[in-house]
Amino acid sequence: MKLLLPSALDEALDMLAASEAIPMAGGTDLMVHWPQNLDAHSRTYVDLSRIDALRGYRLGADELVLGGATTYWDVIEDAAVCEAFPMLARAARQVGAIQIQTRGTWAGNIVNASPAADGVPVLMAYDASLELVSTRGTEIVALADFYRGYKQMRRTHDQLIRAIRLPRRSYTIEHFEKVGARKAQAITKVGFALTRSEVGWRVVANSVAPTVCRCPAVEEVLTSERTVSAPEGLLPALDQDIAPIDDLRSTAAYRRRVLARVLYACLAPLCPGFGPSKTASPIPPLAGPDEPDR
Amino acid sequence: MKRREGLAKLTGRERYVDDLRPSVDGRGRALWAATVRSSVARGRIRSVRFDPAIDWDAFVVVDHRDIPGRNVVKLIADDQPVLAADRVRHVHEPILLLAHPSRSALRRAVRAVTIDIEPESPIFDVCVPPTPEQVQHGTDHPHQEPGQENVFKRLAVDKGDVDAAFAAAAHIVDGTYATGSQEHVYLEPQGVIAHIEGEGDDDVVVVSGSMQCPFYVQGALMMALDREAERVRVVQTSTGGGFGGKEEFPSGLAIHAALLALKARRPVKLIYDRGEDLEASTKRHPSWVRHRTALDADGRLLAQDIDIVMDAGAYVTLSPVVLSRGVIHAAGPYRCANVRIRGRCVLSNRVPFGAFRGFGAPQTLFACERHMDRIAHQLGLDPVSLRRVNLLRDGDSTATSQTIRDGSDRSAVIDQALAMAGWYEKRAAHRAFNATEPWLRRGIGLAVFHHGAGFTGSGEVYLDSRVAVAGLPDGRVEVLTAATEMGQGTITVFTQLAADRLGLPPEDVLIAQPDTARVPDSGPTVASRTAMIVGRLVERACDDLRDRLGLGPEASSGDAVRRAIIAWHEDYARREQSSRDETRDGGVATSAPPLLGQARYQAPPGVLWDDERYRGDAYGAFAWATYVAEVEVDLRTYSARVIDFVAVQEIGKVLNEVLARGQIQGGVVQGIGWALSESFVWRDGAMANAQLTNYVIPTSDDVPSIRVAFQENPYPHGAQGAKGIGELPMDGPGPAIANAIAAALDVDPCEIPLTPETLMDLIDPIVDDASPLCDADPALNNRPSATEGAHGGLIGS
Numbered sequence A: 001m002k003l004l005l006p007s008a009l010d011e012a013l014d015m016l017a018a019s020e021a022i023p024m025a026g027g028t029d030l031m032v033h034w035p036q037n038l039d040a041h042s043r044t045y046v047d048l049s050r051i052d053a054l055r056g057y058r059l060g061a062d063e064l065v066l067g068g069a070t071t072y073w074d075v076i077e078d079a080a081v082c083e084a085f086p087m088l089a090r091a092a093r094q095v096g097a098i099q100i101q102t103r104g105t106w107a108g109n110i111v112n113a114s115p116a117a118d119g120v121p122v123l124m125a126y127d128a129s130l131e132l133v134s135t136r137g138t139e140i141v142a143l144a145d146f147y148r149g150y151k152q153m154r155r156t157h158d159q160l161i162r163a164i165r166l167p168r169r170s171y172t173i174e175h176f177e178k179v180g181a182r183k184a185q186a187i188t189k190v191g192f193a194l195t196r197s198e199v200g201w202r203v204v205a206n207s208v209a210p211t212v213c214r215c216p217a218v219e220e221v222l223t224s225e226r227t228v229s230a231p232e233g234l235l236p237a238l239d240q241d242i243a244p245i246d247d248l249r250s251t252a253a254y255r256r257r258v259l260a261r262v263l264y265a266c267l268a269p270l271c272p273g274f275g276p277s278k279t280a281s282p283i284p285p286l287a288g289p290d291e292p293d294r
Numbered sequence B: 001m002k003r004r005e006g007l008a009k010l011t012g013r014e015r016y017v018d019d020l021r022p023s024v025d026g027r028g029r030a031l032w033a034a035t036v037r038s039s040v041a042r043g044r045i046r047s048v049r050f051d052p053a054i055d056w057d058a059f060v061v062v063d064h065r066d067i068p069g070r071n072v073v074k075l076i077a078d079d080q081p082v083l084a085a086d087r088v089r090h091v092h093e094p095i096l097l098l099a100h101p102s103r104s105a106l107r108r109a110v111r112a113v114t115i116d117i118e119p120e121s122p123i124f125d126v127c128v129p130p131t132p133e134q135v136q137h138g139t140d141h142p143h144q145e146p147g148q149e150n151v152f153k154r155l156a157v158d159k160g161d162v163d164a165a166f167a168a169a170a171h172i173v174d175g176t177y178a179t180g181s182q183e184h185v186y187l188e189p190q191g192v193i194a195h196i197e198g199e200g201d202d203d204v205v206v207v208s209g210s211m212q213c214p215f216y217v218q219g220a221l222m223m224a225l226d227r228e229a230e231r232v233r234v235v236q237t238s239t240g241g242g243f244g245g246k247e248e249f250p251s252g253l254a255i256h257a258a259l260l261a262l263k264a265r266r267p268v269k270l271i272y273d274r275g276e277d278l279e280a281s282t283k284r285h286p287s288w289v290r291h292r293t294a295l296d297a298d299g300r301l302l303a304q305d306i307d308i309v310m311d312a313g314a315y316v317t318l319s320p321v322v323l324s325r326g327v328i329h330a331a332g333p334y335r336c337a338n339v340r341i342r343g344r345c346v347l348s349n350r351v352p353f354g355a356f357r358g359f360g361a362p363q364t365l366f367a368c369e370r371h372m373d374r375i376a377h378q379l380g381l382d383p384v385s386l387r388r389v390n391l392l393r394d395g396d397s398t399a400t401s402q403t404i405r406d407g408s409d410r411s412a413v414i415d416q417a418l419a420m421a422g423w424y425e426k427r428a429a430h431r432a433f434n435a436t437e438p439w440l441r442r443g444i445g446l447a448v449f450h451h452g453a454g455f456t457g458s459g460e461v462y463l464d465s466r467v468a469v470a471g472l473p474d475g476r477v478e479v480l481t482a483a484t485e486m487g488q489g490t491i492t493v494f495t496q497l498a499a500d501r502l503g504l505p506p507e508d509v510l511i512a513q514p515d516t517a518r519v520p521d522s523g524p525t526v527a528s529r530t531a532m533i534v535g536r537l538v539e540r541a542c543d544d545l546r547d548r549l550g551l552g553p554e555a556s557s558g559d560a561v562r563r564a565i566i567a568w569h570e571d572y573a574r575r576e577q578s579s580r581d582e583t584r585d586g587g588v589a590t591s592a593p594p595l596l597g598q599a600r601y602q603a604p605p606g607v608l609w610d611d612e613r614y615r616g617d618a619y620g621a622f623a624w625a626t627y628v629a630e631v632e633v634d635l636r637t638y639s640a641r642v643i644d645f646v647a648v649q650e651i652g653k654v655l656n657e658v659l660a661r662g663q664i665q666g667g668v669v670q671g672i673g674w675a676l677s678e679s680f681v682w683r684d685g686a687m688a689n690a691q692l693t694n695y696v697i698p699t700s701d702d703v704p705s706i707r708v709a710f711q712e713n714p715y716p717h718g719a720q721g722a723k724g725i726g727e728l729p730m731d732g733p734g735p736a737i738a739n740a741i742a743a744a745l746d747v748d749p750c751e752i753p754l755t756p757e758t759l760m761d762l763i764d765p766i767v768d769d770a771s772p773l774c775d776a777d778p779a780l781n782n783r784p785s786a787t788e789g790a791h792g793g794l795i796g797s
């Protein structure tokens, strides 16, 4: 393994432009299964940890700008950021455990491009855009337009994420949900982030498609205030937005149904159109065990 | 007393096998080892090709032709090859071994070996009868009765007249229950180091490593290497957890490392990483258990008819014994005059299953205790009363006709568990909660069970365990046994027992590292036998030491013991000196022969076991327990969470409260994982989810407070009255949790693990997805083959 140690952004960009080198931030994705990942050993990496321009973040009146090397822990520790963008901290706390939260970065989460990424849904639901830089210049891409397919991105190998920009809006609803196989140290089986602001609804789901994805059909159900009286009522819209699969962690059937249910359970108290009609209850009442106790 | 090795473990100072640097003693660098395995579940090896791009001269390569002795891993059946010669029976079966100084070079080399295997028809579902070409065992007797094909072992228990009792029954309740496999997930993966001491015909193969049973490993090495015991030495290194996973499995590793070391004449280190460990090591046997139960109008058990099938995997390993314990515990701690139990373990082409905490009993007790709740439900009885009415009382006999007369108050165990759990209050509270909560459902469930400690039947007699306690020249003593510390507290408990018995302070008691060249064979560290049986031998060896010192069995204080030991050595030295003066041979002074107290196992009087008919006193003692689980199911995600857990058990005598509590709590966590989350994705009979991200054991966040209580009724033949406890906490959680889920949701779960995906199918079945979880048609249950067919898909390969 060859590791290049640039101390300035320009230097890093030159290195990336000059070779097939791979940026390394926290390394928490790149180093997974390292001993078995023999092909990775012969590559060259560009360490981003000494580049001041990528570190730090700024909360302004109009936007939050996260750096290309800002970690989950940076956000968790900053009360002002947590208050302005509460879902960021909520998602950050669910990434691995403290060891990962202090090393792992938001940009790394984005570029690793896992469909199960927990940082991406909340960033996308906050309408984040990416500032991509290379020796060729700077480009701004909306995170929602960034992914083109499984592990496919609008990023050339020489581009770094210099910043992640989140516009400040007045949110009336912000909700993040992660369903994993256990309460901590779990990879998301199904999850979503959801916001409502002056620009409308954003519904973003993870682990149910080749990439983290916006759910425009569900957003449309919400925008047009259609009535939904049970979780299953969301399925026709969801089926247009997602394409879940069976894998080692869960099944397509589970992901589809549970996404409908967690979304419904979140929205029912918030949306007038949601909730049981007077006649049908969302969950059939259970016949409780009524036999005498003694 | 505090755990003796606790601080070293807590501070990371303890050295495990991977931390050790093999001594090189002038023979060159130590080598790393790697295993080349089959990628095919069953087939004939056609060729082995080595990629010419690699310089193979730099590697030590071993295959089956390098085995000096028999190509088998010595165990019950001697059927498992050390290295496959011409056929493979499971994916990941070892075929070739490589050694090299660099680990990454080894990883590349493993990939550069191509093993061409002509596939043959494999079996992944033992409940479906094999086709003729799938028969791989039992073919040596072609005229035997049909149904024997691929059956490694059958067992039968018969008591009373089952058919007559069914004819007279007021109620008959059927059920079929399935349990999944389970991986041990010991913290420390499998690993050994082998090196050779000496030269030529006197050389000694030394294997050190993470293991439960050094003498099993020694026996296996002797057979495969064709060596006498004196030329094979096995040393247990500090072991980070076993749970049965290091009972028989390390024998294969040890032979592998030894073969490489013999060929290289250099030390060889063979350490599995987590992925290889998960893929290739043994796991818990999956099971299918059918119950047919006859009851009278009041819910008294009239007859139990129980059928057990276990998937053994590709080789016999310890399956017959696992089946045995499963069979013996299958009827539960209940009084029933008529019992018929049939059990079989069957070959499949899955990675072999092996020893795992509880050893078959958790599987059959899951079925038994889930079935008790089903009976209660069908008869409209309270699940507690049903169990109380049928609970064994002194003078009653178990399924194997063992009369229980231990004076234990079994119903007091139930009482305490219910009181601690707040059973009746919670049942009422749950009704109210469930009626108002939109998405959450709560329920509470119990399991009443027993567990026999020590080897089954005459097993302890055959083991013929021996223990020694040496008096050292400085007045301290050293306890010499083969019992291994693997996190459960052997070192601490033996220290306590010897210190108590001799009146010495704990720091004056040393515990010998299990080393076959130094310690007597006190049997394997399994079956909850260490404290109860080996511990008792430690006490007796202490008594023997007193005798040899001319001290009475009691009375004399620790000071007197210490003084007597020192005096014995001084006296001995004087006698040595004078005999040397007399002979004046000027020879080398021999090291003082140790002052040894010794003990050898003696069966408690009156214990009778008939291995032919499977009748009699299966165990010297049973521990009795009642566990209560409270669960909350989230209907949004179909996930169940244990929110409270109570574990009450009568264990004879608590030797060390902290250790005992730790055993129970740790076991309950393992049980929670087995019950709720540890599901397997099988691919070609091997674990596809062989990563700890995808094989989901509980984290500390996933377990509730586990409240533990002990009752004591000393067992006269156990150390200080102790009975075994280590396996109990594996038995109770599965059924208690499933019963709590049944209560929360008014469903009837028949299999574990109850993952959210499984619960979804149970709560909201998708109609067009025709995979029944439980057989809907009880008539099928009377025809075993049909039942099996219906359940073939339960743990879908």
Ligand SMILES: Cc1cc2nc3c(=O)[nH]c(=O)nc-3n(C[C@H](O)[C@H](O)[C@H](O)COP(=O)(O)OP(=O)(O)OC[C@H]3O[C@@H](n4cnc5c(N)ncnc54)[C@H](O)[C@@H]3O)c2cc1C
Pocket: A022, A023, A024, A025, A026, A027, A028, A029, A030, A031, A032, A048, A068, A069, A094, A095, A096, A097, A100, A103, A104, A105, A106, A107, A108, A109, A110, A111, A112, A116, A117, A118, A119, A159, A160, A161, A162, A185, A186, A187, A188
């Ligand atoms: C034990 C463990 C638990 C985990 N749990 C979770 C979890 O719960 N949820 C979750 O979402 N993830 C989880 N992860 C994955 C990982 O921690 C996150 O994806 C993390 O955000 C990655 O960030 P990093 O800085 O470590 O990325 P790295 O590993 O350094 O890089 C990841 C990718 O991003 C690229 N990259 C990094 N920075 C930049 C940049 N500035 N510009 C361009 N490309 C860049 C790299 O080239 C690489 O392709 C876990 C990982 C581990 C090991």
